[in-house]
Amino acid sequence: MNELTDKLKKIGFTEYESKIYIALLGMPPVNGNEIANLSSVPGPKVYGSLQNMVDKGVVSVVYEEGFTKPKAKYVATPYEQLLEAHFMTVTQDIDHLKSEFKKIEESRPKSILKQDLYQIVDYDLTFKTIKDLINTSQKSIYLCCWKVHEKIIRVDLESAFERGVNIVVLLFDEDKDQTQAQWRQFFHLHADVVDERHKHEINIVVDEESVIISQLEIGNVFTVVSENIALIKTTINYIRHDIYVNRVLTDFHEEAKGKYGLKLQDLLNI
Template sequence: MDNDEVIEVLKQYGFTMYEAKVYSSLVYKSPANGNMIATHSSVPSPKVYEALRNLSKKGFVFLVSSGDKSTNKLYTPLPYKDLIQRIEERTYEQIRFLGESLQTISDQHEKTWPDLFHVEGYETSMDAIVTKINEAKHSILLSGWSKEIITLQPFLLAAHKRGIQIVSLHFDMNPTLNTIPWRCFDHLYTETVMKRHKNELTLVIDNQTSINFEANPHHANTVMTNHQFMVQTSVNYIRHDIYVNRVLRDVGEHKLKKLYGETLEGLIDDF
């Protein structure tokens, strides 16, 4: 690093150009009087004495001998290692202050844009979903296939035990899910319906976060958002699916099949 670069770095830490040149000159040769400093630093003599006064006030330069004549006044610099230590201490305090202050500002910030996250990969998506289940405060609403629900079952059970209200809709039947303690519903199984729900897992956490997971083994991905319109859309989607399947169970499939066909194609394929 040449002297010009040293001058530029010192300027970044509060030195003026003349102060940086005077201090650098004294590091090179000291003690020195004003004329000697002016000659070596190429700083005009009046500016040398102005810089020396400022540096003395800051504790970066010291007068080591004096007399009636200015040529008898000799100056020496604060050792450069001590200067660097002072800069490090001041910089650390400034960074600490900046971090604390920006954290306070961030905590007070009101978000005007909702969060939306896209997660790639099956395992990564499942890990993200588990994290959200573990963070649930009061409710979990979900619909999906037994493969994913069975994987999530230990975490859902833990959530249930800590008082989280869970309601689930299952697209396929699996004996493992017969003993779950929360409210659950089975979806009508038809080829058309199952094709439409293929690889689908939808969750709503605390009515605040919606999670839509495409559990495609070749290209699994998840979208999570706290956008309230999207959250409410997911809530309505799962609820209405549950409503329809409850009606099928309560009224009886045979009655509805008389109206809409053996696989309810008159209803499902209507549009």
């Protein structure tokens, strides 16, 4: 019995209403006193509960002839009708919630959904991910890396360039070999402290929609892949500013050495 009352309470019945409905189920019309005896609901609580149940449509009133006035008796709404009505109400509510939740979800800014970030700790998988991004690029690629990295993805860069993708590359190596590329390519000024800071580094932004930031020391790989707009913008600006600075230092190298020392130590040691 307790299980049934608990279930009825889940669909809107009170404790007393649950007991009264179960007591009335399958019974001929009975009066309030009889209901109190059948349900074990206290007499003073029976009529208030019955009125609420009549209002809900789960109990009906039947009037019989009395000596002075008609006597009210009560009968339970058939359980099939009760459950069907509840099922229809719940189904309509669920359908409404689905519709409204979908509208809310679709109204959210798409940028909120582009916050996924995951880590790769495998050297080959990092380059596969970089290659996959390059091969799906449509607009732009910003890349900074070492020549050893650039050689691994050069064919992919060439294919992207042939598709019309705008490519900007900063290589951390000195341009001793006068490396030629079809795209805009720049070289980092050589200094021991700079080489150490950028050691194993490769960063790439594709179509300003995806970014990969990586430290690629074999056996100790840390790579982050993300569509987070803050990481994308920061990485693009990092690459651009590094290019700006190195172009100025290359074009005004003697002046820079005169200002900051032969190894630019006064500029680099911060």
